[in-house]
Amino acid sequence: MLEIRQVNIDDRNAVIQLWHDCNLVVPWNDPQKDFQRKLDDGADLFLVGELDGCIVASVMGGYEGHRGWANYLAISPDHQHRGFAKSMMAELENQLKALGCPKINLLVRNTNIDVIEFYQSLGYTVDASVSLGKRLIPDN
Numbered sequence: 001m002l003e004i005r006q007v008n009i010d011d012r013n014a015v016i017q018l019w020h021d022c023n024l025v026v027p028w029n030d031p032q033k034d035f036q037r038k039l040d041d042g043a044d045l046f047l048v049g050e051l052d053g054c055i056v057a058s059v060m061g062g063y064e065g066h067r068g069w070a071n072y073l074a075i076s077p078d079h080q081h082r083g084f085a086k087s088m089m090a091e092l093e094n095q096l097k098a099l100g101c102p103k104i105n106l107l108v109r110n111t112n113i114d115v116i117e118f119y120q121s122l123g124y125t126v127d128a129s130v131s132l133g134k135r136l137i138p139d140n
């Protein structure tokens with residue numbers, strides 16, 4: 001049974017290892033800084049899933065008063081295809097709804113067809129919009 005709870009500072013190494021194991025760490029994002037920035041900003045929607053005391057799942061949720069967001073959804077490769085990602089997203093969606101958040105958005109690289117299909121299986125649809133970004137603080 002996956003136990004879903006809010007992240008805390010002691011989870012740092014396990015969560016960052018999970019992100020590495022799931023190939024979510026990219027050269028332009030320092031995972032230590034990403035973890036710390038989120039904790040500094042408020043970690044209430046940053047969730048981890050534990051199995052027998054080990055962290056096997058994460059999702060870094062957020063809400064800025066208009067849209068909810070999900071980043072760093074990760075399930076340990078040894079524990080995929082057991083419905084854990086579905087449970088993590090359902091918990092995040094419930095917490096967002098409780099805050100009055102009307103819609104959740106997330107970004108997936110358009111080459112990542114498997115993950116797009118995974119989100120579609122949860123009821124997500126591809127929005128007709130283009131994602132624009134501007135780096136404000138380089139990590140490296």
Ligand SMILES: CC(C)(COP(=O)(O)OP(=O)(O)OC[C@H]1O[C@@H](n2cnc3c(N)ncnc32)[C@H](O)[C@@H]1OP(=O)(O)O)[C@@H](O)C(=O)NCCC(=O)NCCS
Pocket residue numbers: 022023024072073074075076079080081082083084085086087107108109114115117118119121122
């Ligand atoms: C994508 C990921 C989070 C899915 O985790 P998971 O725990 O294996 O997914 P679940 O078992 O909860 O699957 C939920 C549903 O999605 C479907 N699904 C899962 N993986 C899928 C895939 N690769 N393609 C299509 N559908 C998929 C399942 O059929 C399941 O539906 P069902 O239970 O009704 O059959 C996991 O593979 C992962 O961590 N990948 C690496 C990190 C990553 O890419 N994260 C997303 C960043 S945007």
